[in-house]
Amino acid sequence: MSSVKIAVTGEHGQLARSMKETATQRAGFLLCCSSRVELDFATAEDQAISSFLDQAAPDVVVSAAAYTNVDLAEEEQELAFQINGKVPRILAREANRRGIPIIHVSTDYVFDGKTTQAYRETDDVAPLNVYGASKLEGERAVRDEQPNHVILRTSWLYSPYGRNFVTTMLKLAEARSTIDVVADQTGTPTSAQSLAEAIFEIALRLVRSKDGKIRGTFHAAGSGETNWAQFARFIFKQSLAPRVQRTVVKEITTRDFQSKSSRPAYSSLDSGKLMERYGVRLPCWQDDVTKVIAAIQRDRNAARE
Numbered sequence: 001m002s003s004v005k006i007a008v009t010g011e012h013g014q015l016a017r018s019m020k021e022t023a024t025q026r027a028g029f030l031l032c033c034s035s036r037v038e039l040d041f042a043t044a045e046d047q048a049i050s051s052f053l054d055q056a057a058p059d060v061v062v063s064a065a066a067y068t069n070v071d072l073a074e075e076e077q078e079l080a081f082q083i084n085g086k087v088p089r090i091l092a093r094e095a096n097r098r099g100i101p102i103i104h105v106s107t108d109y110v111f112d113g114k115t116t117q118a119y120r121e122t123d124d125v126a127p128l129n130v131y132g133a134s135k136l137e138g139e140r141a142v143r144d145e146q147p148n149h150v151i152l153r154t155s156w157l158y159s160p161y162g163r164n165f166v167t168t169m170l171k172l173a174e175a176r177s178t179i180d181v182v183a184d185q186t187g188t189p190t191s192a193q194s195l196a197e198a199i200f201e202i203a204l205r206l207v208r209s210k211d212g213k214i215r216g217t218f219h220a221a222g223s224g225e226t227n228w229a230q231f232a233r234f235i236f237k238q239s240l241a242p243r244v245q246r247t248v249v250k251e252i253t254t255r256d257f258q259s260k261s262s263r264p265a266y267s268s269l270d271s272g273k274l275m276e277r278y279g280v281r282l283p284c285w286q287d288d289v290t291k292v293i294a295a296i297q298r299d300r301n302a303a304r305e
């Protein structure tokens with residue numbers, strides 16, 4: 001059988017990079033990625049996005065690019081809505097015109113966090129910040145334009161690549177012996193690598209099957225839940241560097257942290273529907289963090305040699 005061709009937006013983002021890495025280890029997939037250099041979504045016209053898809057000629061579109069700076073989005077509202085709302089609309093419309101499915105990646109920040117039970121896909125959305133509102137706009141746009149979609153909400157994404165909570169904590173620990181970390185926000189860390197593997201499985205099924213039950217909105221997050229302070233402690237414990245292992249995490253509150261945007265106090269996602277309809281369950285977050293830290297350390301050692 002021929003390979004499944006996937007057009008992915010956001011080539012240098014952690015999710016697209018993880019997808020590229022996974023594609024090298026898994027036969028049967030060809031990726032064609034768009035990057036900001038050739039296609040800047042801040043200014044791109046519909047025609048430019050259409051041309052990218054013409055060139056890629058994909059079987060599935062994965063909409064992974066996003067304006068992801070949660071605090072800055074409060075000041076750059078228009079840009080956040082352009083990239084997180086308008087661009088997914090164009091991608092979904094173009095996918096529909098070509099008769100191919102779209103997988104659109106969304107976020108736990110569509111919820112307000114005023115609960116203590118893991119969110120299900122049917123729960124009410126009520127974003128607390130501009131980023132969450134812009135991502136919700138993207139979800140609605142995808143539903144409007146292409147019924148043949150999967151919207152995948154994920155949370156607290158990390159990888160060996162770029163800036164994320166794991167890489168940031170490891171970097172801070174090299175310079176400081178004590179780090180203040182928020183302890184009153186609970187959620188589900190998710191490895192971009194594990195999410196990438198789930199996306200390949202979903203893409204394959206969408207291409208092969210017309211079953212309506214595997215379409216719609218799904219939660220796709222690691223198993224278990226934690227808060228940022230516990231997450232940081234676990235990261236330091238897994239590090240092989242004695243100095244990093246000794247880093248002290250001082251628990252602070254959201255109020256102490258004083259960020260520009262509000263964040264949900266609780267945003268764990270219940271990914272049971274993904275398991276039920278696809279047979280896919282992402283590993284427990286501790287196992288995946290351990291793997292990612294080992295990969296970071298391997299890369300560092302290789303760079304030193």
Ligand SMILES: NC(=O)c1ccc[n+]([C@@H]2O[C@H](COP(=O)([O-])OP(=O)(O)OC[C@H]3O[C@@H](n4cnc5c(N)ncnc54)[C@H](OP(=O)(O)O)[C@@H]3O)[C@@H](O)[C@H]2O)c1
Pocket residue numbers: 009010011012013014015016035036037039040041042043063064065066067068083105106107108135154155156157158162
């Ligand atoms: N990170 C999280 O904790 C988290 C949590 C829940 C959901 N998500 C969602 O998961 C998806 C993947 O997130 P991620 O962490 O992989 O994001 P990321 O690492 O921040 O990457 C975002 C990508 O979008 C691209 N992008 C941003 N502005 C652009 C523009 N004007 N034109 C073209 N491309 C642009 C970036 O390009 P450059 O490389 O050129 O900057 C980058 O490749 C996103 O939809 C995000 O909303 C993320």
